[in-house]
Amino acid sequence: MTVREEIEQLKKEKNAVILAHYYVRPEVQELADYIGDSFYLSKVAVGLGEQTIVFCGVSFMGESAKILNPEKTVLMPDAAADCAMAHMADAETIRQMRERYEDLAVVCYINSTAELKRHSDVCVTSANAVNIVRALPNRNIFFIPDRHLAHYVAGQVPEKNFVYNDGFCPIHAQIRSDEIRRKKEAHPQVLVLVHPECPDTVAAMADYTGSTSGIIGFAEKSSAKEFIICTEVGVEYELMKRCPEKRFYFTETVPVCQDMKRITPEKILHVLKTGENEVILDEGLRTESKRPLERMLALG
Numbered sequence: 358m359t360v361r362e363e364i365e366q367l368k369k370e371k372n373a374v375i376l377a378h379y380y381v382r383p384e385v386q387e388l389a390d391y392i393g394d395s396f397y398l399s400k401v402a403v404g405l406g407e408q409t410i411v412f413c414g415v416s417f418m419g420e421s422a423k424i425l426n427p428e429k430t431v432l433m434p435d436a437a438a439d440c441a442m443a444h445m446a447d448a449e450t451i452r453q454m455r456e457r458y459e460d461l462a463v464v465c466y467i468n469s470t471a472e473l474k475r476h477s478d479v480c481v482t483s484a485n486a487v488n489i490v491r492a493l494p495n496r497n498i499f500f501i502p503d504r505h506l507a508h509y510v511a512g513q514v515p516e517k518n519f520v521y522n523d524g525f526c527p528i529h530a531q532i533r534s535d536e537i538r539r540k541k542e543a544h545p546q547v548l549v550l551v552h553p554e555c556p557d558t559v560a561a562m563a564d565y566t567g568s569t570s571g572i573i574g575f576a577e578k579s580s581a582k583e584f585i586i587c588t589e590v591g592v593e594y595e596l597m598k599r600c601p602e603k604r605f606y607f608t609e610t611v612p613v614c615q616d617m618k619r620i621t622p623e624k625i626l627h628v629l630k631t632g633e634n635e636v637i638l639d640e641g642l643r644t645e646s647k648r649p650l651e652r653m654l655a656l657g
């Protein structure tokens with residue numbers, strides 16, 4: 358039996374479903390029942406009938422799935438796959454900000470640990486952050502952990518006062534405006550599609566800014582034929598699937614999230630066989646971090 362056949366058989370036996378983020382390897386995306394960005398996957402996870410969720414992504418994604426589905430078994434194919442940015446804020450700074458600013462809303466990007474979520478008022482994703490921040494009654498916003506997404510949202514919601522945190526995604530931070538400029542010179546017709554985790558110098562060159570699924574949707578609908586994609590390279594798989602006639606370029610320093618690439622079909626098979634790498638959360642942490650996630654789902 359092939360690895361794929363074994364996975365399919367075990368999925369039936371164990372009543373399991375496979376969720377995968379757009380940034381994982383193509384051969385993992387091919388095995389998934391649902392593929393998407395963090396927002397889509399967090400919504401999908403809530404309504405699933407299967408008892409076991411195999412989450413092909415980094416640890417904060419598995420945590421979110423478990424927070425929203427405590428009765429389900431959530432398995433991570435690689436327990437060491439983590440997101441550096443998810444840890445780039447701390448409870449003490451949040452406490453100090455709450456003291457300093459009246460009427461403060463702590464807005465937490467979903468790319469964060471459960472521990473950070475528990476200290477926040479609402480979660481957001483890159484797809485819904487603008488709408489959710491706009492809908493909040495608070496004027497002062499402490500946006501954690503990503504400063505680049507915070508700057509993008511602040512630009513869209515100028516009526517709010519933003520306090521910035523110093524976190525960033527090391528992968529999107531590698532994307533450089535001089536490399537984009539050179540690509541544009543070589544391909545004058547291209548449109549530049551930018552994820553808001555990119556630095557401001559890159560954001561300034563965008564023809565479109567949006568979440569990973571926003572970028573895919575824009576490329577699909579656009580009459581343009583060539584695009585520079587400023588996000589993690591794994592998205593190329595879905596772009597090529599949906600728009601085989603179009604051309605997609607990445608910067609010379611290709612943005613690769615090595616943590617997302619840790620997940621392989623063999624590791625999916627292993628956790629399905631053994632039940633290893635189950636996400637276990639302390640019940641207090643789970644209920645406290647659920648509140649901002651549920652508020653996001655209600656507002657988003």
Ligand code: SF4
Nearest residue numbers: 415440441526528614
């Ligand atoms: S691409 Fe960046 S934000 Fe996404 S999981 Fe990797 S390190 Fe985290």
